[in-house]
Amino acid sequence: YGPNGFGLFRFVDPVDKKVYCYTDLEPDGAHHVFPCFDQPDLKARTTLRATTPAGWTVLSNQPATKTTKQGGQQTVQFAPTPPISTYLIALHAGQYVSWHDKAGKVPLGIYTRASLAKHMDADEIFTITKQGLDYFGRYFAYPYPFAKYDQIFVPEYQHGAMENPGAVTFSERFIYRSKPTDA
Numbered sequence: 001y002g003p004n005g006f007g008l009f010r011f012v013d014p015v016d017k018k019v020y021c022y023t024d025l026e027p028d029g030a031h032h033v034f035p036c037f038d039q040p041d042l043k044a045r046t047t048l049r050a051t052t053p054a055g056w057t058v059l060s061n062q063p064a065t066k067t068t069k070q071g072g073q074q075t076v077q078f079a080p081t082p083p084i085s086t087y088l089i090a091l092h093a094g095q096y097v098s099w100h101d102k103a104g105k106v107p108l109g110i111y112t113r114a115s116l117a118k119h120m121d122a123d124e125i126f127t128i129t130k131q132g133l134d135y136f137g138r139y140f141a142y143p144y145p146f147a148k149y150d151q152i153f154v155p156e157y158q159h160g161a162m163e164n165p166g167a168v169t170f171s172e173r174f175i176y177r178s179k180p181t182d183a
Contacts, residue, residue, distance in 0.1 A: 007032030008091070011155045015115035020094035022154045022169060026162055030086035043083040051075045052093045057111065059092040061166040063147050079147065081165070090164035092152050103130040104143075109150040112175060116153070119175050125151065 006029030011020045023033060031038040048060050054074045058064065062079040081089070096111040099122035108129060110122050129149065137143045146166040157171035 009154075009156065013113050013115050013155070018095040018114055020092075020096070020113055020154060022092045022094075022152065022157075023090055024158065024162065024169070025087045025089060026159070027087055030089060033091075036086045038086050040085040040087060043085055045080045045083055046086075046089055047080045048078045048089070048091060049075060050078075050091060050093060055095075056093050057096040057098065059090070059096075059109075059111065059150055059152060059167050061088070061090050061146070061164060063107075082145070084165060088164050090152075090162075090167035090169060092154070092167065092169070096152070099126075101126045101130075103133045103149065106133065106144055106146075107148045109148065110153075111150065112153040112172060113155065116172060116175050119177050120153075121176075 006024065008021060008023050012018070013020070025033065027040075028038045030036050050058050050060075051073055052058055054069050054072050056074070058076040060078045061081045061084070064076050065079050066077040068075050092111070095114060097114045097117040099110045099120070101108045108126060110120065110125055112120050129151070133144050133149070148166050150167045151170060152167060153170045153172040153175055155172050157169065160171055160174070162169045
């Protein structure tokens with residue numbers, strides 16, 4: 001884990017003491033997490049496997065293909081990514097609360113820490129996401145090319161968002177604690 005703005009972050013929620021981990025590999029932070037050639041013009045298929053406490057939600061760019069549990073731990077294996085740059089690889093793990101829907105055949109997920117769940121407007125986010133995927137699919141005459149579209153809201157994120165394919169990371173600053181105005 002590192003406090004320098006690169007790599008893998010760990011956050012303990014002061015409200016309920018639940019733990020959340022996530023990667024921030026942009027622009028060249030992947031080598032802080034795993035050995036790689038950390039430059040955007042080199043792309044490769046990546047297969048991730050993560051071992052966490054049992055019961056944690058574990059997310060990456062691709063869907064999980066296998067989860068095995070032993071003792072108080074679980075190991076989650078993910079499908080290989082299409083060729084992508086290392087800075088686009090995402091890994092999230094923790095005691096997230098989630099909501100699920102579909103945009104056509106694309107599974108949608110929204111994740112946030114438990115202490116903020118009461119503020120999440122999942123219906124609004126799903127509506128906007130479906131509209132965007134539909135619009136851009138028609139505009140480019142090319143459907144969304146990844147196996148899923150998760151949106152993970154994380155604490156202390158230094159950016160507004162990072163468009164990791166299949167696992168978009170958002171700052172939880174975008175979870176409004178009160179109703180925003182139309183402006």
